[in-house]
Every structure is written in structure tokens, then in C-alpha cells.
Amino acid sequence: MSLLRVDSVDKSYGDEPVLHDVSFGMDRQQVEVIVGPSGSGKSTLLRCVNRLTEIDSGEIYLDDEEIHGVDENELRRRVGMVFQDFNLFAHLTARGNITLGLREVLGLSKAEADAKADDYLDRVGLADQADSYPAELSGGQQQRVGIARALAMDPELILFDEPTSALDPELIGEVLTVMKDLAEEGMTMLCVTHEMGFARSAADTITFLDDGEIVERGPPEQLFENPEHERTGTFLGELTGLHQ
Amino acid sequence: MEPAVLQASDWGFIFANWQTIALGVVVTVLLTATSLTLGFALGFPSGAIEVYGEGWLAEAVSTAGVLLRGTPIVVLIVLFYFALPIPQLGSLPVVGVKVDAFVAATLALGLRSAAYQAQVFRGSIQSIGEGQLEAARSVGMTKLQAIQHVVFPQAVRRSLPGFQNEFTIVLKDTSVAFAIGLAELLTRAERLYLQPGRDTAVIEVIIAISAIYFVLTFTTNRTLDYIYSRYAIPGGNS
Amino acid sequence: MSADTVDAAVGTIRGRKKVVAGVVGGALWLWLLARWAAHNTLLDSVFTAIGLPDLIRSEVRVGAREPWIPAEPFAAVAEALGGVAAAVGPAGVLVEWLAWPFELAAFATSTGPALAAGAFITVYLTVISMAFGLVIAVPLAVTRVYGGPISSSLSLAYTELIRGTPLLAQLFFFYFGLPLAGLVSGIGLMELPGAPRSAAVVAIIAFTVNSSAYQAEYIRAALQSVDEGQLTAARAVGLSKREGIRHVVLPQGLRFAIPGWTNEFVYLIKYSSLAAFITVPDMFRRARDIGSDTFQYTEIYVVVGLCYLGLVLTTAIAMQRLEDRVALPGVGTSTGRE
Numbered sequence: 140m141s142l143l144r145v146d147s148v149d150k151s152y153g154d155e156p157v158l159h160d161v162s163f164g165m166d167r168q169q170v171e172v173i174v175g176p177s178g179s180g181k182s183t184l185l186r187c188v189n190r191l192t193e194i195d196s197g198e199i200y201l202d203d204e205e206i207h208g209v210d211e212n213e214l215r216r217r218v219g220m221v222f223q224d225f226n227l228f229a230h231l232t233a234r235g236n237i238t239l240g241l242r243e244v245l246g247l248s249k250a251e252a253d254a255k256a257d258d259y260l261d262r263v264g265l266a267d268q269a270d271s272y273p274a275e276l277s278g279g280q281q282q283r284v285g286i287a288r289a290l291a292m293d294p295e296l297i298l299f300d301e302p303t304s305a306l307d308p309e310l311i312g313e314v315l316t317v318m319k320d321l322a323e324e325g326m327t328m329l330c331v332t333h334e335m336g337f338a339r340s341a342a343d344t345i346t347f348l349d350d351g352e353i354v355e356r357g358p359p360e361q362l363f364e365n366p367e368h369e370r371t372g373t374f375l376g377e378l379t380g381l382h383q
Numbered sequence: 384m385e386p387a388v389l390q391a392s393d394w395g396f397i398f399a400n401w402q403t404i405a406l407g408v409v410v411t412v413l414l415t416a417t418s419l420t421l422g423f424a425l426g427f428p429s430g431a432i433e434v435y436g437e438g439w440l441a442e443a444v445s446t447a448g449v450l451l452r453g454t455p456i457v458v459l460i461v462l463f464y465f466a467l468p469i470p471q472l473g474s475l476p477v478v479g480v481k482v483d484a485f486v487a488a489t490l491a492l493g494l495r496s497a498a499y500q501a502q503v504f505r506g507s508i509q510s511i512g513e514g515q516l517e518a519a520r521s522v523g524m525t526k527l528q529a530i531q532h533v534v535f536p537q538a539v540r541r542s543l544p545g546f547q548n549e550f551t552i553v554l555k556d557t558s559v560a561f562a563i564g565l566a567e568l569l570t571r572a573e574r575l576y577l578q579p580g581r582d583t584a585v586i587e588v589i590i591a592i593s594a595i596y597f598v599l600t601f602t603t604n605r606t607l608d609y610i611y612s613r614y615a616i617p618g619g620n621s
Numbered sequence: 622m623s624a625d626t627v628d629a630a631v632g633t634i635r636g637r638k639k640v641v642a643g644v645v646g647g648a649l650w651l652w653l654l655a656r657w658a659a660h661n662t663l664l665d666s667v668f669t670a671i672g673l674p675d676l677i678r679s680e681v682r683v684g685a686r687e688p689w690i691p692a693e694p695f696a697a698v699a700e701a702l703g704g705v706a707a708a709v710g711p712a713g714v715l716v717e718w719l720a721w722p723f724e725l726a727a728f729a730t731s732t733g734p735a736l737a738a739g740a741f742i743t744v745y746l747t748v749i750s751m752a753f754g755l756v757i758a759v760p761l762a763v764t765r766v767y768g769g770p771i772s773s774s775l776s777l778a779y780t781e782l783i784r785g786t787p788l789l790a791q792l793f794f795f796y797f798g799l800p801l802a803g804l805v806s807g808i809g810l811m812e813l814p815g816a817p818r819s820a821a822v823v824a825i826i827a828f829t830v831n832s833s834a835y836q837a838e839y840i841r842a843a844l845q846s847v848d849e850g851q852l853t854a855a856r857a858v859g860l861s862k863r864e865g866i867r868h869v870v871l872p873q874g875l876r877f878a879i880p881g882w883t884n885e886f887v888y889l890i891k892y893s894s895l896a897a898f899i900t901v902p903d904m905f906r907r908a909r910d911i912g913s914d915t916f917q918y919t920e921i922y923v924v925v926g927l928c929y930l931g932l933v934l935t936t937a938i939a940m941q942r943l944e945d946r947v948a949l950p951g952v953g954t955s956t957g958r959e
Binding site: 189191212213214215216217219220222224226227228229230239240243244271272273274275285288289292 | 512514515517518519520521522523524525528532533536537540616617618
């Protein structure tokens, strides 16, 4: 039984088609990486899953439940998201960023929320930065808080929207390490990323999206070694050359 | 009128009448406080309505704002004084201010300030990146929760400099209540030098009250600066 | 300061409201220009000199000038509605409300000539003071940003003192406190036809001083928002500091200052009304006098309020267009009066 099933999804902005007939499914504890050129619709696809963007047609099932039949806030509680620009709440400390959702959405007491937040900060290696404000943290640290914030809500699935694209090269590693740890612990992750090293080592499946359509999908070895389509090989080759 | 000379006797005259001036200061400060409070109470919701509201309410708020910002404060004050059916309620004790004039001035200064504060707050809300709202929604908060816990706390902080401007403007513009004879600082000052034989003291009186206005704006501005730095988000530039 | 407001100085005016403001404001300006021309002393002497027909009647006192728009039709409608109101009894209150705008219109047309004469003074007080203020403000701001410790503190003290005290107190200081009015009329310049009265000259002095401080603040903020690298780059190509400021920083900085400058323009149109308290017969003074003559305070203040609104909104819209035209692609800041 799939945890997430995307079925014939179409989306356009005005006359501009962004996603066309996109279908795929992923199981629990799977790590799925979506790759593709910029403007290929990767981020839109991700945002359709937690309904930050609404699809035009098709269906998306979470746990065999069509997500448009679920309350959107309930859906987003179950599907975490990590943003490219971190989007940490600028007026709250690292701990406050995590406890806000715990308290307002899950209704935890302050003590419970604080304890849980500290626990998750510890997991991403930031136990000592609990009282720091976002602007006092490096980009890598901010993104790790962003991951902890998503994790703390106990989501069934986490969406990663280019989590390292806004980072300086020397800060990318610490975020990828956290993500790899998560993958090993069995977190279900749907990631848009250009980090081919991560895709190769952590992903169960890679989807190559181009012009709003899935060109090819399969295990990393297949896409990297024996792509069915020339486009896939060219694109992955370029990215790999670029990043390694 | 003799050319004004800064005479010691004129300064002595001012010191001898320090009570009149002190009462004027009290009225000016009181009027500033009531007007700013009214402006804050109406301005902040109006700013939020202009951003998030729709339909006739948002339209009405935005139109009222343009009308209030586009009319001179003196016209607003006299208009409210003459046009509104404010009952004659006699005078405030101690400070000796006619209540109806005080109410009219508060309404004019307060509503005008609300129109400006609404703009300040609206600008602050709009300056909070869309990502903040999305991040809040992505953990399952409702739009209302996101606005309340994520957007507003940041927007209020960013509004502080604008609010500080408003404070200075309102404090200075309380002097325009002179137009309806409200016994604030400037009006009382005029009454001082209009006394028979006191026209030599005009310049000294005006310098004295200008100094008082300056001290009031300066000290409050420094205090607000301090509060602002105190509540600023560490490391943030907002 | 929030640098994100890019609207006109009084707020966002768009769509239908902008069209209405534009059309009504345009009509107001046409009417004002025509009225000013019809009673302009200078134009009158030109007409007389070149022998054109005596269309320009500058000799007619303001109080004796005829309105061009007849009050009778409005009055008639108002009266008719009043009659209806009386006939329908208690529900007539609503009809009476309907009649009020017509009464107001009738009143407005009869007060038109006086208000137009006042508007002329309001406009020239504002325009002249803004221009003179700018001439003082630029060196003030440059001194503040690039001057030595003493000159920049002097500039700071000037702007802080002016901005920290009420404009009305400043007007009183110059008019009642200093013997400026006497000096001005003593020069004798005021005898020339069309020259402003001495009180108006004092008002221009006070407004110039006041707005120079505010304009200097806008320009200072704008200069400081020009990237420091710009001056460094200018020095690097061999310009002196002065030349660098003159040719590189100022052209950019003054552009950034335009939105703030627009705001200041709109503020001064409104605050010029305070000149009424030093006897200048500007638009507000005319309205006040009509009020005490007729006891129709509410009506005249509504009318004069609408007139100011017309001046302010047309200025704001026109300035917005100017801003859009001179803006450098991708940059610009805006601040309100502090």
C-alpha cells in the first residue's frame, strides 16, 4: 500500500502548463528524489502534495485518502515541509520556531513543547543553539532548525524543496548529513534537490521531471548507469559533473 | 510693536507664569496620549483590514484613509468641532479645558493618526515575506493562527519606527488645536503675551514653548529608540 | 523606516477612485486656472499694454467677484426636496439628507470666487517654499553626510530643532516674534503689482525653513542609501571627493529622494493652511472668514476640505507619474514625514 499516490495531476498557471499528467507512488520509509531542470515543475509538484498549491485536475492520495477531502491544516500537519529559503520565523528563537506548531496545532503544553523541541534540536546537532534567533545562525544551522521544525510535528512524510540550494558550498554537507541520517532512520522523504551525491546514496527512487512531465523514473543505479532516455543521461551527467 | 529684544524681565515674566505653561504642557501631553491611543486602536485593525480584508469594508477603510490623509489637520479639527454634535460638557477640572473642544481635537488628531498608522502597519505586514506565512501553514496552522503568531508579531516590531514618527507628528500637531481655542501649550502661550503690556515677551514665550516641545519630542524619541532596540529581534535587521 | 511603500503620498488610489479623482481634480484645476487668470494683476497689465479687450478684471475686490456657476439650480433642487421632506412627514429626514448635498453645492458656488483667490495663495506658498527649501536642503544634507564633525553636527542640530518643534510655533516666531513683517514691507518691494503681502512673505520664509529641514532628511537618507562603493569607484577613476559627490552620488541620491520629496510636497499643501493664523488670506483663511460671516461653519469647512483634497490628490497622482518616469530601473525608496 502506497503512502503517497499521485494520479494524473495537471497544473497550469494561467496559460502556462506546469505539470502534465504526473503520476507516481511511494511507500512508507522510502526516499524519493525528484530531479529536473529549473522550471520543470518540481517545486510545484511538491507544493501540490501539501496543498500550498492547488492542482487543476487529478488526484493525490495520502494513506489512501484523497487529500482534497482532508482538512488542509490536518493534511499539512501530517506532511512536513522544508523550504529552500528556510523560512524560519524571524521573531522566534530556534526553540520557538519548533514549539509554535507544537503548541498551536498539536496543543502541547509549554513544558512538553519545549522538551520536544530541545530533543529535536539535539537530533540535528543544535542543542546549544536553542535560544538563538534565526539571524544569529548560519544558513546551514537555519536549515537544520527548519528540518527539526518539520520533524517535530511527527509527520508521515516530509517534503524537501531544494533544501541546500540557498546555502554556501561549505554549509551544504551538514544539512545533507542530517537528511541522510533521517533517511536511514526510515523517514519517508520526497526531495527536490540537485545534490546528486545524496540522490545516489540515499534515494530509493529517482524521478526525472522535464517540462512538467515525468520522463523517467527508477532506482539510482538505473538512472545514473543505464538511463532509458538520452535526456535523462545528459541532465544527470551535467549535474554530476557540476557537483563532484 | 517694538523690535523684540531678549530681555531679562520677559524671561522673568515667563518664570512667574510657570503654572500656566505647566498646565499647557499637561493638556498637550494629554491630547497627544488620547489621540495616539485612538489612532492606534483604529489604525492597526484598519491596516490589517487593508491587507487581508475584502469587499466593502476594505474599500471603506481605504477610502476613509485617503480622505483623512488628504485633508489638512486644521480643517479636520474645525470641521469636527463645528459639525459633530458633541454635547457641551463644561470644562475639565484643574486643566480648565472645554470638554467638547478636547473631544473634537482628539477625534480629528486621532482619526488622522489612525489613517497614517494604518499605512505604517499595512506596509509592515506586506514587508513580511510570503515564506513566513507558508512556513506557518506548512506545519498545519490556520491562516488566522499564522497571521496572529507569525505575521503580526513581526509586523508590529517593524511598525515601531513608523509609530515613532506618528508620535512626533501628533505631539507637534496638538498645537493646531489653537484653531478652536483649546487651552494647550501654544494657546496658553499666546494668552500670556496678549496680556496688556506683555507684547515685548512674544519672542521669549515662543522660544520657551518651542524648547518645551523640543524636549518632549526629543526625550520621547530617545525613549522609543531604546524600547525599539530592546525589543528588536537579535541579529535581525527588521 | 519602511522602504516598501511605493504608493502615492496619501495612499493607494486606483481604479475607479483614481479616475474620479483625476476627472474631478482636473476640472477643479481648470476652474482655478481660469479664475486666477481672470483676476490676475500681471495678466491684466499685459492685456492693457497690448490693447486687448478688458477681459481680465484684477481691479475687482475678492468679495465683489461673481461666481461663474449659478447657485440657483442647486438651491432649487434643495428647496424642492425640502418641500417633499415636509410633505412625507417623519420619513422626510432621509429626503432632507438628500437635499443637503444640493444646499452644499449652492453654497459652494457662491463661495467659489473667494476660495479660488485663497487657493492661489495656498499654491504659491507651497510651490515657492518647496523650491527655496530644496535649495537649502541639498547643501544641508550633503554637509550632514560628507561634512566634517562640526559642520555635520550643525546641520544635524538645524534639522532636529526644526523637526522637533511645531510649524505653528515657527510661524508665530517669524511673524509675531521677529519684526520680519515690518522689514519686508519696509523694503518697498511689496508695492509692486501682484506682489504678495508681507505676511505671505513671512509665511514663505517660515515654510522654507521648515520644509528645508524635512527635505534635507529625505535627501540625507537617500544619499546614505547610495552604495558606498559608488563614491569609491568615483575616486578610483580620479575624481575628487567633491566631484564624486556632485557627479555620482547626488544624481542617484536625488532620484531616490523623489518619493519622499513628493510626500513633503503634499504635506506642505496641507500645512500651508496654518498661514491663516498669521493673517495670510490663503484658502483656509478665506473659508474661516466665510464661516464667521455666514455661521455656516460645517458647510464651508466641508467645502474647503474637499478643495484641499482635490489639490492634494491631483498633486499626489501627478507626482506618482513623475516618479514612475524618472525612476531608475529596480531602485527607489520612500519615507513619510517624521
